[in-house]
Amino acid sequence: TYNIATKHGYFMAKKLDKIVLGATFLLMIILMLPSEFATSxxxxxxxxxxxxxxxxxxxxxxxxxxxxxxxxxxxxxxxxxxxxxxxxxxxxxxxxxxxxxxxxxxxxxxxxxxxxxxxxxxxxxxxxxxxxxxxxxxxxxxxxxxxxxxxxxxxxxxxxxxx
Structure with missing residues (x-):
């Protein structure tokens, strides 16, 4: 855990937010891409x-x-x-x-x-x-x-x- 009241904790939390958000976005693209090109x-x-x-x-x-x-x-x-x-x-x-x-x-x-x-x-x-x-x-x-x-x-x- 980081104390986001400190400068170091605030920047680490922001960095962690970006990593989680980016990973989630990438995972969604990977999961949705096959359905876009798949045919029945x-x-x-x-x-x-x-x-x-x-x-x-x-x-x-x-x-x-x-x-x-x-x-x-x-x-x-x-x-x-x-x-x-x-x-x-x-x-x-x-x-x-x-x-x-x-x-x-x-x-x-x-x-x-x-x-x-x-x-x-x-x-x-x-x-x-x-x-x-x-x-x-x-x-x-x-x-x-x-x-x-x-x-x-x-x-x-x-x-x-x-x-």
Missing amino acids: SISFNDNSPNISISSFPYSYDLDYNDIESITITNKPISFKLRTNGIATDTKCIGNFKSDKYGKCRVYLYFNGEDDNPKYIVMKLKNNKFDYLIYNTKDDKQTEKVYSKLQKNFDWFHKKIRWL
């Missing part, structure tokens, strides 16, 4: 009911039985509350609340010139989220992901009916 990816295959979305730091796993419906849209979307996640001009990732969708897990990217990108909306059942919203940085790639997801979703639900 979705993985699934025809033979498995599992769907996995990877995105630093918000990954999510589900299967086709957790999904009630899958649609694609480019209607404007707004969120009234971000309960946990990242929200910038170019992306929204994490847990959000929306007037239209309620509680949702979101993986959305926005382009500067296109404020209404296409995105996939999965209505979930028996889950802590009402919806899962996902897109890629490219509308055509989002459409491809949607087509494959919808095809697998239909196939797995028909398979369940046969059992």
Whole structure:
């Protein structure tokens, strides 16, 4: 401890403050930098009911039985509350609340010139989220992901009916 009433103690406390503040600032940059450059990816295959979305730091796993419906849209979307996640001009990732969708897990990217990108909306059942919203940085790639997801979703639900 330093007696900050003395000149020596005052200067040591100021120096210590600068070191702590600088270290905290540096640590925040190191922790936030990966989330700025990370992208989301979705993985699934025809033979498995599992769907996995990877995105630093918000990954999510589900299967086709957790999904009630899958649609694609480019209607404007707004969120009234971000309960946990990242929200910038170019992306929204994490847990959000929306007037239209309620509680949702979101993986959305926005382009500067296109404020209404296409995105996939999965209505979930028996889950802590009402919806899962996902897109890629490219509308055509989002459409491809949607087509494959919808095809697998239909196939797995028909398979369940046969059992």
